[in-house]
Amino acid sequence: AGVGLWESAEVRVNAVGTIEVLTGSHSHGQGHETTFAQLVNQRFGVPIDSVSIVHGDTDKVQMGMGTYGSRSGAVGMSAISKALDKVEAKAKKIAAHLLEADESDIVIENGALKVAGTDKNVPWFQMALAAYTAHNLPAGMEPGLKETAFYDPANFTFPAGCYICEVEIDPETGSTAIIQFVxxxxxxxxxNPMIVEGQVHGGIAQGVGQALLEGAYYDASGQLLTASYMDYTMPRAGDLPSFKVSTSNTPCPSNPLGIKGCGEAGAIGSPPAVINAITDAIGIADIAMPASPSTVWTAIRAKTKH
Structure with a gap:
């Protein structure tokens, strides 16, 4: 999966400690509202319900490159991470001033800024309020707590995987049933492992649809014959087995979060796995997608004639 071009992000800490993340990435079902908020939660310890994700609002969000090429995590979240770095640095300066401690001794844990090795701390919301009331800030510091960052990746991400499909084919009808998919x-x-697993499941379903079901057919005059879902077959639950999915972790070296793209993996890996299983079962070198029952039946008959 490629990551494409740069991405922007802005993190706004409000006076009551809630946080807004404005991102140039856009969600269309990937769960950004959850994973982006989790990133903030892991960094600052603020509750996830205190974090709001703003995307797709051109009245608020500065220009971004959107979502494509499995780039939302690797690039979009990396931009957020860089903005969080800036927020964290300023927050620690404020906390160190309030606690009369050295900035290098400040750690952020469980929604509070603490002096490492002591019980001295200032809650996150209290630090945020101090940033805006500005009655007691380090000399020369501007009030407020919001930061912007851009992230331009040094390279693409390179996820890897292995997909295995087992099929059973009825030679009388050409019908293919997927018995197991790993x-x-x-x-x-x-x-978020659950969101990643969901994306893999959805991608495999789409790939199986491409391999077995989804085809655009035209008549001699160029009229599309599969122009509605009455004729263009989408994959349904009954067409699919219960997938067995797993992940391993080799952190990506080209972004600060070590994330690799995952959104398209299922859709890329599943069609060749399904088609290879079918050609192996029939004993042929290739078969055109979609491998519909009529296409498979024809291939079986051609094979048996030889």
Whole structure:
């Protein structure tokens, strides 16, 4: 999966300690509202319900490159991470001033800024309020606590995986049933395993649809014959087995979070796995997608004639 071009992010800590993340990435079902908020939660310890993710609002969000090429984690979240770095640095300066401690001794744990090795601390919301009331800030520091960052990746991400499909084919009808499907992927560091698994499941379903069901057919005059879902077959639960999926972790070296793209993995790995299983079962070198029952039946008859 490629990551594409740069991405932007802005992190705004409000006076009551809640946090807004404005991102140039855009969610269309990947769960960004959860994973992006988890990134903030892991860094600052603030509750996830205190973090709001703003995307797709051109009245608020500065220009971004959007979502494509499995780039939302590797690039979009990396931009957020860099903005969080800036927020963290300023927050620690404020906390050190309030606690009369050295900035290098400040750690952030469980929603509070603490002096390492002591019980001295200032809650996150209290630090945020101090940032805006500005009655007691380090000399020369501007009030407020919001930071912007851009991230331009040094390289693409390179996820890896192995997909294995087992099929049974009825030689009388050409009908193909998927008996077992196993997927093992390496997506680097994973923020939310459940969301990643869901994306893999959805990708495999789409790939199986491409391999077995989905085809655009035209008549001699060029009229599309599969122009509705009455004729263009989408994969359904009954067409699919219960997938067996797993992940391993080799952190990506080209972004600060060690994340690799995962959104397209299932859709890329599953069609060749399904088609290879079919050609292996029939004993042929290739078969055109979609391998519909009529296509498979024809291939079986051609094979038996030889």
């Amino acid at each position: 997927a093992a992927d390496d997506f680097g560091n994973i923020i």
